[in-house]
Amino acid sequence: QVTLKESSPVLVKPTETLTLTCIVSGFSLRNGRMGVGWIRQPPGKALECLAHIFSNDEKSYSTSLKSRLTISEDTSKSQVVLTMTNMDPVDTGTYYCAQVRELGAANWFDPWGQGTLVIVSS
């Protein structure tokens, strides 16, 4: 059974850097086209994909946030790490990690982690 779990909720100050960890189990980041994505959701708002990474180290970032994001993987620890610089109160929300599944040219997110709350406040 594939599961993903995000690191604990966090409170960060404006301008600080956010670091989130996603621990995966039930699949190996070393094998084939396994991917993990980070998606966030501000309170009461829609989902927004931030970044994703595949086991061949292929990475992709949100166009609007690319300059602030870095995604990486530690296959030995079965972890995917997302860093986001220069945090602002508008970045407050729930951050999810999810497995990226692939079939031909189609990709989708399944399953999702439980999410972790990030609050940006001074």
Next chain:
Amino acid sequence: SYELIQPPSVSVSPGQTASITCSGDKLRDKFASWYQQKPGQSPVLVIYRDDKRPSGIPERFSGSNSGNTATLTISGTQPMDEADYYCQAWDTSTAVFGGGTKLTVL
């Protein structure tokens, strides 16, 4: 940047059919997925690759994608289907979500 447009809300009576649309430029050339999110919970995949249903998802959920519009259809809608629904597609290796549709069953 690529956009997916969904109606903010859809209402349906129990037992009736609910249709939620998702519009995007040449969406038919991409593959659409749909997610259900209930309050306080993580999203759950209900349709992938336009019309495929994951195991464990009831048969009343179906999907289609034609032209510029993908559609999620829930036949015989049940009160437990009340939730927010998001469509999603990929554009130039980036995942894009629609703005979400609140489905009310009343």
